[in-house]
Amino acid sequence: MNFTMNKLSGILENVTISDSKQHFYLLEMQYFTEVLSHLMNDLLDKLNDMQQQAVLHDTGPLLILAGAGSGKTRVLTHRIAYLIRELGVSPYQIIALTFTNKAAGEMKERVASIVGEGAESVWVSTFHSSCVRILRRFIDTIGYDRAFTIYDSDDSKSLMKEVFKYLNIDSKQLKEKAVLAVISHAKDELVGPEVYAKDAPSDAINRKIAACYTEYQRRLKANNALDFDDLIFKTVELFQNNPDALEYYRRRFRYIMVDEYQDTNHAQFVLIKLLAHHVNDEGEIEKNLCVVGDDDQSIYRFRGADIRNILDFEDVYPNAVVIRLEQNYRSTGNILDAANNVIHNNIGRKDKTLWTANPTGEVTEVTCYENDNDEAAGVVSDIISRCDNEGYSYKDFAILYRTNAQSRAFEERLIYRNVPYRIIGGQNFYQRKEIKDMIAYLKVIDGSLDSLAVKRIINVPRRGIGLASIDRIDAYATEHDISFYEAMKNIEFIPQVARAKAAVNSFVSMIEVLRGKLAGGEYSIADLIDEILEATGYIDYLSEDDEPSKVEERIENINELISKMTAWADEQEDEDAAHDLKNFLDEIALVADIDGYSEDSDVVVLMTIHSAKGLEFPNVYLVGMEEGLFPSYMSINADNPADEIEEERRLCYVGITRAMQHLKMSYCKQRMMRGDIQFNKVSRFIKELPRNLIKMSGNQHSGRLSDTSFSSKSYSFENPRSDRSRPDSYASRSGSGGSYPASNTELPGIRSGGSSADASKLSDFLRSNPYAEKHKLPPAGLSAVADLGFGIGDTVRHYKFGEGVVTDIVKGGKDYEVTVNFPVGTKKMLASFAKLEKV
DNA sequence: AGTCACGTCGTTTTT
């Protein structure tokens, strides 16, 4: 509290008052300070010196270099609290920018818990939603309608397809995705179509891309739509073209905080710089910008993140104060050592070494498995045994991998062993067909000028409006410079569309009716879905189309959407349903997979290392540690492998530092990739770990760890036999293959047989089913309905055969073939038909 | 207009 006291005395010294009075004031102040210190105790108490310094920093630019697990969120939230509570800053004048809604939500919550009343006025949100908020207010000044829609990557791709068609570009020569990637990068760099056309090298390919960019942007505008990158780009454009808008936000945001600063791209950098320039009433420039980041955790370069933003912060903001947070509170000493050893192989980083006062802990176990299925089996077994023997819960475990495709083997194994789990990533909830259809209806009802949404649903369910009709309506719309939907209303004047005329008319009147009901206040937005389903016969359409299990899943998803909308509408103070709808559409356009992750439910969680950034788990399995997978094939064969590999290494660093108590890594001798078998070598990142920090297990081949040289293109087909003859400096020292934990009966090397062969060996199958809690509706990101509700060894009831014991479960296609021993005999049946119930 | 069968291509990571 000396700090506060000194500060207050300092203030007093600058005030001219008589000595006696000053003394009096000092006493007053002393009392005041005591009260204050009481208040501040909880603010500073649990913080170390560096963290306190960061919290107490008030004016001028501040760079907090926060290592993994060093408590940066705590510092950010406490700093906000300090500004409000101690410096009397109005919450309204603070903005905190994050990358995910999850991070924003957590920050909001934590600030609210410290500050209480008023915290809700702090503007805490993602870059993208902040920009939406700003643009909704001012975008009309740069030529867009304020009711713009937001395109997700699927929408962008559809639009690009139209562009390709229009420009007669063969999608075999040039990929939509590739063009979109180039455009995205250009936008990240604030390079518009004109500049791109002018500056990009004028080879044939680039001229085509430039043409696509121009046309793509023209069509976005015609649809009154912005893609993800536009949200940032257009906000910068707005600020550069509309000084009033800029001034408004400059005045408003006296304190700007940015989380994960190392992930910002150039456009975001410029945006921040524009906002951070603030002139106070005395005409002095204050840049109360506080950024937090860690260059070692910069893993989004592929998305345009520019690591220089953080490395050059002090050059851009010359009087910046730099505070380093290097004490890690999360991991054991050994885990941290491992992380430090890996990341030290990178050059071009701000050198720092994280340390911890935590116990040393155990060494990292590195296991070699025969193949990806064995790897999954080994990891899942390990999780089960540690839950049983060490008192962990499922939620204490995370399986982290480089690519989403790797989740599959683990998912199958988790189902097989009846372990509740949750996969983050893969297909986003809002990207599912049925959800996108519903959203498209909502967008059209909302009255958006977006033609993509209309085109998506105009013939879903089938109404007999084919491609030819759509093209003609489109042509009419372009010709008369009206939206696609407006053109539909004029169907009478489009001569070529004869047969579909009635269908189009009834579609339009259906939309109009729904629109009227919404405007009339008869319905909440959730009711609207019911109305749509009924008016369109959508459920029937689903039912005739897909296989039964899929249909059920889709209907469940729609129900989930309805509950999300209900929950959303309940939170809104707004009584106007039409308004609710607009806000809801904004909200869902910007959700990320990770936003749906909650620490609460007791499930094993699976995700990419990218998604795991910012999270922590007691036990982490870093799987697929193989050359070609991690670091990825793409990075090894890139034009600039050195840079790309460094990014992969940072990713590895992020993965390692997610672990609090136990870290386990694994790799496979062979793995199924794209339908054929790949033979990968152990990842170089494992070799970067000092020997005393790891324990090798599984029967890795000789030589596997001693040889880094492999041909650049194909390192598959490494012959295991010839390998074995090579000397092995590494594995032999650690006792090759010898050290399985005794509790683990299912480790690799025993045999790489199918699951039923494994099952017979697994006595622990007969243990009671730990999985009591039934899954509720699949939350966003859950890729499949995970459980059958029973596992091998459980007793189940069949409506006809009575009670029996499950002896085997085999996944076949979308269903499970369950073998059950009934009194009447052993029966094999499909889970979806048998309606088996656990007893 | 809609459906079925075959071929191609892809997997890095995502707001």
Place this chain on the structure above:
DNA sequence: CGACGTGACT
């Protein structure tokens, strides 16, 4: 392997 797109056929 599996998703998706194209093309021919009904």
